[in-house]
Amino acid sequence: MSLQRPEELGITQFELVVTENCNSKCTYCFDNYFAGQRINTKDPTRWMQPELIPDLIKFMDKTCADPKQEKRLNIHYIGGEPLMNFEFMKASVPAFREHFGPRVTFSINTNILLITDEILEMFVKYNFNITTSIDGGRESHNAHRGNWEKVIENLIRIKAAFLDAKGPGADVAAIGAVFVVSADRSDYVVEDYRTLSKFCNCRINLNAEDPLWTDQKVDDVCNAIRTIAATTPDFFSGDLVGGFEPKYWTAIEGNGSPFFCHTPIHNVTINPMGKLFFCHRLTPKSYEFTPEFSEFYGDIYQGYYNTDYYTSMIECRVGGSNMFEDCKTCKYVNMCRQNCRAVHIANGGKVNKIMCKYIQTYFDLLEQHYGRALNEKPNRGDLNANLCT
Secondary structure (H helix, E strand, O other): OOOOOHHHHOOOEEEEEOEOOEOOOOOOOOOOOOOOOOEOOOOHHHEOOHHHHHHHHHHHHHHOOOOOOOOOEEEEEEOOOHHHHHHHHHHHHHHHHHHHHHHEEEEEEOOOOOOOHHHHHHHHHOOOEEEEEEOOOHHHHHHHOOOHHHHHHHHHHHHHHHHHHHOOOOOHHHEEEEEEEOHHHHHHHHHHHHHHHOOOEEEEEEOOOOOOOOHHHHHHHHHHHHHHHHHOOOHHHOHHHHOOHHHHHHHHHOOOOOOOOOOOOOEEEEOOOOEEEOOHHHOOOHHHOOOOOOOOOEEOOOEEOOHHHHHHHHOOOOOOOOOOHHHHHOOOHHHHOOOOHHHHHHOOOOOOHHHHHHHHHHHHHHHHHHOOOOOOOOOOOHHHHHHOO
């Protein structure tokens, strides 16, 4: 598939890596260079500067082609820890809203350790979708990240700010946590999930790159998910399975299948220097850039000029020439769509079996719950009846 012209791309999400710096030192950071380290440098190549905002807007105008300006446009802030560069956020959020109007929405991945009243005011005013990572209860979280008490305190504080400002109908469902499970805490999933559910909506994710995973430990997590499903009345309408159900139904009905992640056509990640990437997990930090480095699309100034890399990412899709081998014979591929491509690409282009087993558990549960396998065409009217069983 050839590179689309910018006006054909139709980007709906711009992911801004506003800083490479971080105030935490998570042992499992997907960027192994930073894992277990705190990064705090004044190197300007590692901080997105407010002067970049006009060029970002020009690039967005060219690539979010929508003459009627009806499509939702999301701007997602990520890092590093994005709140370390709050000055850029404070300047860019109102600029984006002024330029794009109410169709632009905002979201952020943050460890929420740096929350202030000013930050809360911005979150509430612009109705941010906020996601943090919490690794379970106090002991599980502190084993890999630390600051459990502070994270929970700030999580409660964020929810209170939304409720105070918007009343009982505030969308606190947009405030959630990714419950990251590492192999050494696989025995505590049910207990930790119950703890986190008291504070926020949470979804389980695995520290897929953890070298300590064994088949038994993965089975422990999958069995824990089955236990949660069996003992949680609203499991099949809740956040924990919410990302899987639409993929299950659209794959069965044969009318296309949504992706777990965005495609290169609809999503782009931009680093502090304005370079363009497939996603944040495949965005190298500034120290890696050399004249020979070519794993990026281009930049916000010249657009998408690295057609070879763009094509290689497009061809990782289901049915593409770079589709992962193990996915070709998997019964779940039309639902999973290979899940997080970046995890597999970072795994040397080989499917991460830990993630596969975990994902398959959810689709097995959905098949059992709705009584529909992939080779059966459903009566969509059965959906409401099954929800009541």
